[in-house]
Amino acid sequence: MNIKTSYLFFLILCVTLPTKNLFASPYELSFNKELAYLGIGTGISIAAYINEHDRNQPSLSEINALDKNDIPAFERSIAGRWNQNMHTASYVVLAAGTLAPLSFLFLDKKDHLTISLLYAETLLLSGGGTLLSKAYVTRFRPYVYGENAPLDERLSIDAKRSFFSGHAAITSSGLFFTATVFSDYYPDSRYNTPVWTSAIVGSLLVAGMRVASGRHFPSDVVVGLIYGSIIGYAVPASHRKKSNFLVIPYLDDQQSGLTFSKNF
Secondary structure, eight states, X not given: OOHHHHHXXXXXXHHTSXXXXXXXXXXXXXXHHHHHHHHXXXXXXXXXXXXXXXXXXXXXXXXXXXXXXXXXXXXXXXTTOOOHHHHHHHHHHHHHHHHGGGGGGGSSSOBHHHHHHHHHHHXXXXXXXXXXXXXXXXBOOGGGGSSSSOHHHHTSGGGGBOSSXXXXXXXXXXXXXXXXXXXXXXXXXXXXXXXXXXXXXXXHHHHHHHHHTTSOOHHHHHHHHHHHHHHHHHHHHTTBTTOOEEEEEEEOSSOEEXXXXXXX
């Protein structure tokens, strides 16, 4: 199951969770805020989808012309790496990170509708931002620089979609979302430290696997981790009651990114 498929599957899954509010939620929903988050997430996903259709697969002469010396020195040793087993294993961690928020179904205090909506927004922004970056930034994956990977892999469109790591972004967004929501619902729990530790370790684990598999350079996974963890934390944090914190993704003809707003 690829990034796009898992992203869409879990988005549909989370918004169809049963709704049941057993106690006062620490979060506050706003029509304008939810419309903005869902609208922006959907918009950047559509923009990525449209641009992806205009991309062509690399030619044999194009990949043969690639030079490892053009890669930053600290990432040069990764060029040519190929490990299919590590690639497969990374999907297990991706699935665990994406499914982590479903753990709230088994806790005694849960607010299904609110958590489902917040996670839908998180997936839209983390997944959409990842797809947008891959659609607009052409960077060859490490395995293209050698002959260890099958030729059909090196000549695929996906071979030009190294920046940035979707596994790192989506896994970290799911894990950091889970840790943030858990802390907000159970601020005095003794499990807060283990939950946050698991979020950090799980995110770093999938990032390491993506580098070890030859699918990404270190900078790809670092950007993915930063982007995903910010989204995973910021979406629920911006919905806290009496919160004046807001995260706003932006996109124009020259650049894209996130802006943060806090009123004092």
